[in-house]
Amino acid sequence: MLACLLPVAGVAEADLDAIERFVAVYFDCETRRLAPLATPPDAYDAKRDQYDATVILRAALAQSPPGATRLLVVTEHDIFIPMLTFIFGQAQVNGLAALLSLARLRQEYYGLPARRELFIERVLKEVLHELGHTFGLVHCQDRQCAMSLSINVTNIDVKRGELCAACARTLGDRRRAVGQGANGADGENRGE
Ligand SMILES: [Zn+2]
Numbered sequence: 001m002l003a004c005l006l007p008v009a010g011v012a013e014a015d016l017d018a019i020e021r022f023v024a025v026y027f028d029c030e031t032r033r034l035a036p037l038a039t040p041p042d043a044y045d046a047k048r049d050q051y052d053a054t055v056i057l058r059a060a061l062a063q064s065p066p067g068a069t070r071l072l073v074v075t076e077h078d079i080f081i082p083m084l085t086f087i088f089g090q091a092q093v094n095g096l097a098a099l100l101s102l103a104r105l106r107q108e109y110y111g112l113p114a115r116r117e118l119f120i121e122r123v124l125k126e127v128l129h130e131l132g133h134t135f136g137l138v139h140c141q142d143r144q145c146a147m148s149l150s151i152n153v154t155n156i157d158v159k160r161g162e163l164c165a166a167c168a169r170t171l172g173d174r175r176r177a178v179g180q181g182a183n184g185a186d187g188e189n190r191g192e
């Protein structure tokens, strides 16, 4: 498995380092950092002062190198899909790509003092969540499982940085299937 990390221009190197290390260890896979993607001009929605996740994901997919098993796109932009006020991330279920926004994972976003460790914890939980979707995992009812749906950072903080036993088993099965080349990129998109 080759997991490619594609930052949208503006993400700090230290944050990308933490994400790349986590993915390499958690998924026990090769990783590659791609050159930053310029923000697609048509992604910005002036009325919402936010960025369209679908437009970013589409532009990112055009940059996916041959041989990539997964494409993890990371942005500082606050992102949305039309039916929701915001999303933390979006993923193609059973697909290639996942997108994660760091914008709302910092304490500073909520007017609170910075807590780097907490920020990174949230980032890695959401990386696992979004990549979990790309392996076909759906939202889990266990509030402590990383695959549980988060609609705010409090939900994220309740989650552990790992999967419940059932989701871990499913991930293992799906990963073996991917290893055998059975992965289709039939990417139905899922917000958060
Ligand atoms: Zn679970």
Ligand SMILES: [Zn+2]
Residues within 6 Å of the ligand: 129, 133, 139, 149, 190, 191, 192
């Ligand atoms: Zn989700």
